[in-house]
Structures are given as structure tokens and as C-alpha cells.
Amino acid sequence: MDLTYTDAQKAFRDEVRAFLDERLPRRLSDKVAGGKRLTKADYEEWHAILNDKGWLGVTWPKEHGGTGWDAVERHIFEEETTRANAPRIVPFGLNMLGPVLMKFGSEAQKAHYLPRILDGTDWWCQGYSEPGAGSDLASLKTTADRDGDHYVVNGQKTWTTLGQYADKIFCLVRTSKEGKPQQGISFLLIDMDSPGVTVRPIVLIDGEAEVNEVFFDNVRVPVENLVGEENKGWTYAKYLLTHERTNIAGVGFSQAVLANLKRIAGLEMQDGRPLIENALFAAKVAQVEIDLMAMATTNLRVVAAAAAGQAPGAESSMLKIKGTVIRQELNHLTRRAVGPYALPFVSEALEDGSNAEPAGPDYAMPAVQSYFNNRKLSIYGGSNEVQRQIISKAILEL
Amino acid sequence: MNFELTEERRMLQDGLRRYLRDTVTPALIDAATEDASGHSDILWQGLAEMGVIGALFSEDDGGFGGAGFDLAVVFEEMGRAGAFEPLIESGILAGGLIAALGTGDQKALLEDVIAGGSILTLAHGEPGSRYDLAHVETQAVAGDGGHTLNGRKAVVVGAPAADRAIVSARVSGGVRDGDGISLFLVPLDADGIEMRTYPLNGGGRAAELTLTDVRVAEDARIGPEGGAFDALEAAHARASAAQCAEALGLMESIRELTVGYLQTRKQFGQPIGKFQALQHRMADMLIEIEQARSATINLAGHLDAPRAERERHVSAAKNLIGRASKLVVEESIQMHGGIGMTMEYALGHLAKRLTMVDHRFGDTDWHLERFIRLSAA
Numbered sequence: 001m002d003l004t005y006t007d008a009q010k011a012f013r014d015e016v017r018a019f020l021d022e023r024l025p026r027r028l029s030d031k032v033a034g035g036k037r038l039t040k041a042d043y044e045e046w047h048a049i050l051n052d053k054g055w056l057g058v059t060w061p062k063e064h065g066g067t068g069w070d071a072v073e074r075h076i077f078e079e080e081t082t083r084a085n086a087p088r089i090v091p092f093g094l095n096m097l098g099p100v101l102m103k104f105g106s107e108a109q110k111a112h113y114l115p116r117i118l119d120g121t122d123w124w125c126q127g128y129s130e131p132g133a134g135s136d137l138a139s140l141k142t143t144a145d146r147d148g149d150h151y152v153v154n155g156q157k158t159w160t161t162l163g164q165y166a167d168k169i170f171c172l173v174r175t176s177k178e179g180k181p182q183q184g185i186s187f188l189l190i191d192m193d194s195p196g197v198t199v200r201p202i203v204l205i206d207g208e209a210e211v212n213e214v215f216f217d218n219v220r221v222p223v224e225n226l227v228g229e230e231n232k233g234w235t236y237a238k239y240l241l242t243h244e245r246t247n248i249a250g251v252g253f254s255q256a257v258l259a260n261l262k263r264i265a266g267l268e269m270q271d272g273r274p275l276i277e278n279a280l281f282a283a284k285v286a287q288v289e290i291d292l293m294a295m296a297t298t299n300l301r302v303v304a305a306a307a308a309g310q311a312p313g314a315e316s317s318m319l320k321i322k323g324t325v326i327r328q329e330l331n332h333l334t335r336r337a338v339g340p341y342a343l344p345f346v347s348e349a350l351e352d353g354s355n356a357e358p359a360g361p362d363y364a365m366p367a368v369q370s371y372f373n374n375r376k377l378s379i380y381g382g383s384n385e386v387q388r389q390i391i392s393k394a395i396l397e398l
Numbered sequence: 399m400n401f402e403l404t405e406e407r408r409m410l411q412d413g414l415r416r417y418l419r420d421t422v423t424p425a426l427i428d429a430a431t432e433d434a435s436g437h438s439d440i441l442w443q444g445l446a447e448m449g450v451i452g453a454l455f456s457e458d459d460g461g462f463g464g465a466g467f468d469l470a471v472v473f474e475e476m477g478r479a480g481a482f483e484p485l486i487e488s489g490i491l492a493g494g495l496i497a498a499l500g501t502g503d504q505k506a507l508l509e510d511v512i513a514g515g516s517i518l519t520l521a522h523g524e525p526g527s528r529y530d531l532a533h534v535e536t537q538a539v540a541g542d543g544g545h546t547l548n549g550r551k552a553v554v555v556g557a558p559a560a561d562r563a564i565v566s567a568r569v570s571g572g573v574r575d576g577d578g579i580s581l582f583l584v585p586l587d588a589d590g591i592e593m594r595t596y597p598l599n600g601g602g603r604a605a606e607l608t609l610t611d612v613r614v615a616e617d618a619r620i621g622p623e624g625g626a627f628d629a630l631e632a633a634h635a636r637a638s639a640a641q642c643a644e645a646l647g648l649m650e651s652i653r654e655l656t657v658g659y660l661q662t663r664k665q666f667g668q669p670i671g672k673f674q675a676l677q678h679r680m681a682d683m684l685i686e687i688e689q690a691r692s693a694t695i696n697l698a699g700h701l702d703a704p705r706a707e708r709e710r711h712v713s714a715a716k717n718l719i720g721r722a723s724k725l726v727v728e729e730s731i732q733m734h735g736g737i738g739m740t741m742e743y744a745l746g747h748l749a750k751r752l753t754m755v756d757h758r759f760g761d762t763d764w765h766l767e768r769f770i771r772l773s774a775a
Contacts, residue, residue, distance in 0.1 A: 001407075001467045002400045003699040009399065072399060279767075286770045290693075290714045297692035301401050318685045388681040389674075396657050396680055398671035 003297070005076070013076050020084040023049050029085040035366020037208070037350045038087055040165040044120050046087045051118050059095055064102060064114050071306035075247075075299075082252030090162065093117035093124035096240050097170050100187070104228040104236050113189075127157040127171035127190070127214060128237070135386050137172070138181040138234065142216060144173035144188055151175075151188060151226070153196075153219040159380070163199055163212035166192050176231050187233035189225040196220075206372035207347055241382065248316050248381075249299040249323035254292050257330040257370070261285065264363055265337045275337055288329045295322055314394035317387035324377035324384060335371040338364040401695070403471065410453060411471045417448060418479035427480070427601065427747065434595070435559040436603025437483050442559075445483065446514025454489035459497040460508050466698030469636060470643040474694075477647025480748050482601035484517055484556025486640050492518035492564045494633045495581060499621030504583070519560040521551040521584075521607055522630065529760040531630055532576045536609065538567035545569075545582060545619070547590075547612040555758075557605035558595040560586060565609065569624045576627040581620040588612055600751030628705075635712045638759045639701055642694045642719045648752040649687045649726045655745050656680065656730045659737075676733055683729050690722040706772060713760070713769035720762030723752050 005013065028042055050056040058074055060066020069077065089095070098117055101110055116122040133140040142155025153173060163169065169190050176184030190197070196219040201209035228236055247253075265276035265285065275281055302315045335342055341360030348356035349365065358365050378384040392398045403411065421441055430438040445451060453468045455461025469490070476485065493511050496504055496518075510516040527533035536549025547567050557563060564581050571578030586593065590612035595605040621629060660671030660680060670676055697715035700708050727749045731738035738745050756762055 001403065001695070001699065003695070005399050279770075282770045283766055286766055286773065287717070289773070290717050290766075290769060291689065293696060293714050294689045294692040294718055297696050298688050300399060301692065301695075304399055304401050318688055321681075322685050322689065385678065388678045391681040391684060392677035395684065396660075396671075396677070398657070398660055398669075398677050398680065 003300075005072075009072060009076060012073055013080060016077055016080040017084075019053060019055075020080060020086065023053070024084055024086050025049075028087055031352065032085040032087055034362060035350070035369065036352060039352065040123070040162075043087055043090050043165075047089070047120055050089070051120070056089070056118055057094060057098070058089065060098060060102070064098075064110070065118050071303045075303045078247045079252045082256055085256070090123070092126050092161070092166075092170075093122060096126060097124050100170075100227065100236050100240050103239060104187075106224075108224070109189075109227065122168050123162075123166045125160050125163040125166035125169045125192075125214075127160060127169045129159045130156060131158055135383050137237070138185065140172055140174060140185065142171065142173050144175050144186060144221070146175075146223070147220075149223050150220045151223060153188070153190065153216040153221055155216050157214040157216075158202070158211075160199075160212045160214050161210060163192075163214055164201060164209070168192055169214060170227075172233050172237055175233075182234040184231055185233040185237070186230050187227040187236045188221060189227065190216075190219065190221050194219045194221070204373065205375070206369040207345055208369070208373070210373070249295060249302075249319040250327050250377075251292070251296045251299050251323065254295070254323070254327050254330055257327065257334065258285075258289060258292060260363070260367075261330055261334045261337060264334060264361075264367065267361070268337055268339060270339075281333075281337075284333055288326060288333065291322075292326050292330075295319075295326055298322070314391050317382075317390045317394075320381065321378075321384045321387050327377055328374055331367075331371040331374045334367040338367050342368045403467070407467060407471050410449075410468075411475060413448060414450060414472065414475040415478065417444060418475055418481060422479040422481050424744075427482075430482070431597065431601060434603075436595075436597065436601075437556070437559045441481065442483055442517070443514050445485070446512070451485070451489050451493075451514060452512045454485070455493065455497060455508065455512060459505065460512055466636075466639055466701040469640045469701075470694055470698040473640040473643035474647040474650070477644035477649075477751075478651050480601070480648065480651065480744075480751060482598075482751065484519060484559050484602070486637050486644075487519040487556035488517045488560065490637045490640055491520035491522075491633050492560075492562075494636055495520065495564055495626075495629055496583070496620055498629045498632065499581070499626065501617075503617070504620060507583075516562065517556065517560045519554055519556040519563045520566075520633075521554045521557065521563040522566045523552045523554070525550055525552045525606075527552070529764050530574060531634060532579070532627060533574050534566050534568045534579050535573050536565070536567040538569050538580055538582065540569065540623075544613060544615045545580075547582065547584070547609045547614060549609050551607040551609070553604050554607055555598070555602060555604045557586065557593060557607065558603040562586060563607075564620060565607075565612075566626065566630070571624075578624045579626045579630070580623050581626045581630075582614045582618045583620055584612065584614055584618065588614075598754070600754040601747065631705075631709070634759055635697075635708055636701055638712045638716055639694070639697045641755055641758055642690075642697055642715050645719050645723055645752060645755040646687070646690050646694050648748050648755075649690060649722065652726055652730045652745060652748050652752065653684065653687055655748070656683075656733055659734055663735075670733075679729055679733065683726055686722040686725050690719055693718040706775060710769060710772045713765040713772060716760055716765040717762050717769060720756040720765070723755050724762075727753050 055067055057066030062068035130140050144151035144153045171188045171190055172185050173188050174184050175186040196217040198215040200213045202211050203209050266274050268275040270278055341364035344359035346356055346358050348354045349358040426438055450472055452461040453463040453472055456464035524535055538545040538547050562585050565584050566579055566581055568578050569580050590610045592608040593605045595603055597603050661669055663670050693715040697711045700711040737743050740746055
């Protein structure tokens with residue numbers, strides 16, 4: 001038992017810190033810290049800086065231009081970049097499609113797509129959920145019918161995060177109605193500028209259009225865009241979902257939110273004293289801080305097991321549930337902390353270079369937006385109820 | 399970073415788990431409960447022979463362990479078995495205080511403690527002290543080459559099994575001052591000690607002590623005159639870590655019982671574990687037990703940290719363990735139904751013992767408030 005990093009791991013952490021000091025643009029970290037909107041160009045700028053260093057393919061092996069880091073090194077990198085308020089790495093190409101192509105894609109697909117993910121040529125989005133297929137993903141209805149050397153795709157995807165920026169979408173489509181629903185699904189790569197593709201933004205309760213609906217109307221897709229075998233897409237989709245999802249516990253995010261919460265509660269005055277000195281409020285903050293301290297160690301225990309070669313199974317379901325409960329509670333307390341200034345919503349003030357002043361303190365609006373936006377945490381990536389089913393089956397064998 | 403036990407600790411864990419599984423039978427628990435001492439001499443000697451008491455002491459003090467993770471291994475297994483020997487009292491509290499503060503002559507007693515020949519306890523809490531370690535009303539008046547003790551000590555766990563107690567008493571200052579507390583090693587059959595013993599919820603026995611003009615010699619004082627508080631606090635940090643680990647072991651046993659019950663108990667034509675309402679409750683319980691394990695690891699790994707950091711981890715762990723214990727007890731009984739409420743089934747004893755964890759060394763709310771104070775400092 002040793003709760004500290006090895007000397008080599010400490011040296012690596014120092015290297016990451018030095019890199020962030022030197023290369024993370026202040027303009028970007030200020031936006032992240034201040035809860036401002038990040039543009040496509042902002043994400044691309046940060047991706048390019050990481051790629052220049054060889055640190056963009058965090059989960060990728062070296063042979064494909066990745067870092068080759070083990071689980072502990074990835075954890076350190078995530079912890080440090082989160083702490084430094086770096087923009088997140090957009091996960092769709094890098095953490096989702098990339099590993100699937102490496103495992104199931106053809107040589108031609110790997111050679112063509114993987115470098116374009118790293119150098120930013122392609123921005124990918126994810127076409128999984130449909131209006132009628134959420135937690136029950138296998139019930140999806142978007143069809144791909146074979147017509148010569150093309151598939152003809154018809155249907156609708158939804159909750160497509162940052163689809164408005166995407167050049168390409170990886171989709172689960174139905175290629176057969178035979179057998180169980182899981183058996184007729186294929187994994188298809190589609191150009192977003194193909195004729196028949198329409199994107200419609202969805203405004204969420206935080207006032208932002210982060211997600212979209214994507215419609216497919218007789219979209220013709222070359223057969224070489226099929227990944228792996230026809231009707232085996234469910235296997236690849238599950239691999240994507242259970243593939244070591246990095247940072248599922250969100251410990252670094254929670255630590256950053258906790259620090260921000262304490263800062264805000266130290267500035268907000270209630271009955272003549274800083275809110276953080278109110279016994280009831282302080283107790284709520286302390287309670288979630290204690291949970292987070294334990295969660296950080298729970299996370300490290302899973303990380304250490306992964307670094308030792310054990311594939312995390314249902315443990316990641318436990319991390320997801322507890323991690324999202326903690327983040328949501330922190331978001332809740334931060335919203336409560338800002339008081340009456342939780343009410344104003346001045347959307348323009350979130351824009352880069354806008355002259356619009358927020359009403360009240362500048363931390364108020366992002367606090368409320370994060371609260372609304374992060375309701376998603378317990379819904380996406382397999383809702384927390386689905387995670388409980390996984391635990392129940394895989395660990396408890398009920 | 400490494401969460402694996404060392405080879406030696408794994409051997410201790412395996413050996414202790416096997417030994418306790420074979421030894422701590424319902425018959426032994428009943429016999430220990432019936433006995434006036436509130437413990438099992440057979441089990442105590444067995445633990446001593448296995449080196450379990452020695453694992454709580456450093457090599458310098460005649461043991462072969464004493465680190466936070468040694469405590470964690472031992473007490474997780476004690477909890478898993480539902481055992482209730484005065485191991486925290488004799489090994490960690492009283493024995494630990496002698497190891498921390500004692501002179502060479504005083505430390506000679508530790509050999510007998512580690513060998514199982516002598517059982518010690520700490521008589522510190524008082525009827526009005528609740529969880530405040532600085533609250534000492536018992537008076538020690540110096541004179542005639544020693545001290546005279548007068549006062550009352552409350553819920554002295556293990557006293558009926560012990561031959562000697564370390565008694566805390568005030569030599570100066572106000573009732574709640576940290577300064578001014580001295581410790582004295584006193585034979586429990588000394589003149590002037592009246593002991594009222596009683597059984598405890600969750601197993602074992604304790605006593606209320608009344609001290610009336612109890613004379614102790616100068617060499618009975620453990621540590622500096624009036625300066626025992628820091629060592630008392632450090633010993634209670636170690637006792638808290640042991641208590642958290644014991645709670646974790648209790649939780650693990652309760653989890654096994656409950657999952658087994660969900661798999662086998664049939665209602666409405668199927669195992670009740672097939673019902674989603676119960677599956678989700680069980681999954682949540684499992685998550686909190688993993689959190690309890692992490693909190694215990696955090697505390698065990700910080701027992702040698704500077705005081706402020708150590709105590710912050712004490713309060714974090716005790717708060718989390720307190721909440722998790724309540725959840726595990728209440729949910730396991732609920733998921734078992736009526737059988738979970740009987741003392742005829744193993745859950746009853748484990749659940750009671752786990753409930754009592756929150757009544758030693760500070761409860762959930764007390765530690766939450768303390769965590770806030772320690773974090774603000």
C-alpha cells in the first residue's frame with residue numbers, strides 16, 4: 001500500500017505541469033475558468049498544441065501516433081489538464097472512434113482516418129441515440145439498405161454533441177431485421193456533407209445548442225465506409241462503451257468545481273457573513289468534499305488495477321454513478337451559492353469579445369448553466385439506472 | 399502508487415481470516431457474551447499466538463508492525479468475523495499510549511500485553527464528556543510521592559476483561575482544556591475503584607468506574623504531568639482507523655449475507671434478487687462499501703502525517719463510515735425482511751455491531767463539524 005506516486009510518476013507530473021505552463025494559452029484557460037463558450041477554433045487550437053507535443057492521442061498506442069501512456073499516466077495528465085483549466089479533448093474521434101478503428105477497422109481505414117483525427121482534418125461526431133432508442137440503444141431504427149456498392153441510409157439520430165462542427169459521423173445503423181435487435185446493427189462512417197444529411201440544433205435547458213438532431217434522407221454511403229463486418233456493429237459499439245473510458249469518475253472536474261464553489265461561497269454574503277461560514281451550508285459542502293476525497297481513492301484503485309493489466313469492468317459503472325452524483329451535488333451547491341443572481345440569463349455575455357456585461361457577479365451565470373447542463377451526467381453514457389443494472393448482473397450476479 | 403498488500407500483510411490477512419472463520423463460531427460468541435469478562439480467553443490467546451496483538455506495535459516496542467495498514471488488515475478481519483475482543487482498547491489505546499509515552503521500565507509491560515498475558519484498557523471518557531477528548535473532570539492531586547485520583551469514568555470498554563487501566567485525570571486547568579491532563583496506569587483491583595459492569599450492544603462488556611481517593615505511585619504516571627493530550631489524540635486517530643477497518647469488515651460480511659439471501663430467497667415465484675427495486679438498492683450499497691474502503695485506506699495512509707492533515711482524515715473517514723454503516727445496516731435488514739431482525743440469524747449481531755461504530759470516537763455529525771473546523775484552519 002502506497003498512496004503516493006513513484007518518482008517516475010512525479011517526474012511525469014512535473015513534465016505535464018511545465019508543458020501546461022508553457023503551452024496552454026491563457027486566453028483559453030481564462031475562457032474555461034470563466035465558463036465562456038468555446039468555439040470550434042478554440043478546440044482545434046488546443047488539439048493542435050497537444051498534437052504538436054505528441055500528447056493528443058492520450059489513449060492511443062505509440063504505433064498509431066499516440067502517447068502509449070499507462071492508466072496512471074493518463075490519470076495524471078487528466079488531473080493536471082483539468083486543474084489548469086485546459087479545454088477538454090473532444091472525445092468523439094480520439095477516445096471513441098479511434099480505438100474502434102484500431103481494433104476492428106481495415107488497414108485502409110486505419111491508414112486513412114487515424115492521422116486525420118490527430119491532425120484535425122476530420123471532426124467526428126457520434127450517431128448512436130435516436131428518438132426511440134436511448135438507454136435501449138439496440139432498438140435503433142435508422143436503416144442502411146445495400147444498393148450496389150453503396151448503402152442508402154434513412155432515419156434520424158439525436159443528442160449529437162457538437163454535430164454542428166462535424167465533418168463526419170460514425171453511426172449505428174440497422175442492416176438487418178432478422179434475429180435479435182442487437183444482431184442486425186452495423187457500424188458505418190458517413191460524410192456530414194453528403195446530400196440528404198440535415199443538422200438541426202437542439203437548445204437545452206442551459207440555453208446552449210450543444211447537441212443536435214441529424215436527419216438522413218436517402219444518403220448514399222460507399223460500402224468501404226463499413227467498419228468490420230456487416231451486422232456486427234453491436235460488438236463494436238459495446239467495445240467503444242466499455243473500452244477504458246478515461247476520466248469517467250470526473251474527479252479532476254469535481255475538484256475544480258469544489259474549489260470554485262468554496263471561492264464563491266467565500267465571496268457571497270449571507271446575513272452579514274460569508275456564506276461558507278454558515279453552518280448548514282458548510283456542512284453540505286464538507287459532506288460532498290468528504291465523498292470526493294474517498295472517490296479520488298476509489299478512482300485511483302481502479303486506475304492502479306487497470307495499469308496492472310486488469311480490464312475495468314463493472315467498476316467503471318460504480319465510478320460513473322458516484323462520480324456523477326458528486327459532480328451534480330457540487331453543481332447544485334454552486335447554484336445555490338450565487339443566490340438571486342442565479343436568475344439573470346444574458347446569453348451574449350458568454351461570447352468571446354462581447355461587450356455585454358453579465359448581471360451580477362461573473363461567476364453567477366456559468367454556475368447556473370453548469371447545474372442545468374450537468375443534469376446530463378447521470379443520463380448519458382448509459383444512465384445511472386443502466387449502470388446499476390450492470391453492477392447487479394456483473395458484480396452481484398443477481 | 400500501489401494498492402496491493404505487501405506479502406507479509408497478505409499472509410497475516412489470510413491466516414487471520416482462516417483462524418477467525420474457524421474459531422468465531424456462534425457458540426464462542428455466546429460463551430464470550432455470557433462470560434463476566436465479556437470476551438473469550440481462547441480467542442485472545444489464539445490472537446496473541448498468531449502475533450495479531452504484536453502486529454499493532456512497532457518493532458521498537460516489541461511488535462512487528464504498527465503501521466496504519468497493519469491496523470487496517472487486522473481490524474477488517476476482526477470485523478468480518480464479528481469478533482469483539484478488547485483489541486482496540488488493549489493494543490491501540492492503552493498499549494499504544496504506553497508505547498508513545500512510557501519510560502523504559504513502563505514499556506516492559508508491553509511484552510506481556512503482546513503475549514496476551516495482560517489485558518489493558520483506557521479509562522478516559524466520562525459521563526459528561528461525550529466525544530470531547532479534552533473533557534476531563536476526574537482530578538489527580540499530587541502529594542506523598544504519588545497522586546490521589548477522584549472521579550468517574552464512563553463506558554470503559556473492555557474493563558471487565560482487563561487487569562489494568564490507563565486512567566486520565568486533570569492536574570490543572572478547566573474541565574475542557576487540552577492542557578492539564580495526566581495519565582496513570584492503575585490496577586483495576588486497586589483500593590477505591592468501584593466498577594459497575596454491563597454487556598454492550600454488538601457484543602463485549604464495559605464498565606462505569608468510580609474512583610474514590612485512589613492512591614497511585616509516582617512511577618504509575620505515563621508521560622509528562624499535564625501533557626498527555628496530544629498523545630491521547632494520536633492514539634484515538636489510530637483507534638478510529640481500526641474502528642473504520644472493523645466497520646469495513648462488518649460491511650463486507652453483511653454484503654455477502656445479503657447478496658446470498660437475494661439469490662436464494664424466493665417470493666412471487668422467483669429469487670427476490672430478480673426484482674429491480676432490490677437490485678438497485680444493492681448496487682448503491684456496494685458503491686458505498688467501496689467508498690468506505692477508500693476512506694479507510696485514506697485514513698490508514700495518513701496516520702503518520704502532520705497532526706492537522708491526520709485529524710482531517712480521521713474526521714473525513716469517521717463521517718463517511720458513519721453514513722455508510724447506517725445505510726448498510728438499514729438496507730440489509732430491509733432487504734432481508736423479518737429474518738434480518740432476529741438474533742437467530744447471523745445478520746443480527748453484525749448489524750448491531752456495525753451500528754455501534756458510530757457511537758465510538760465521535761459520530762457522523764460530530765466529525766462533519768470537526769472536519770469543517772479542521773479544513774478552515
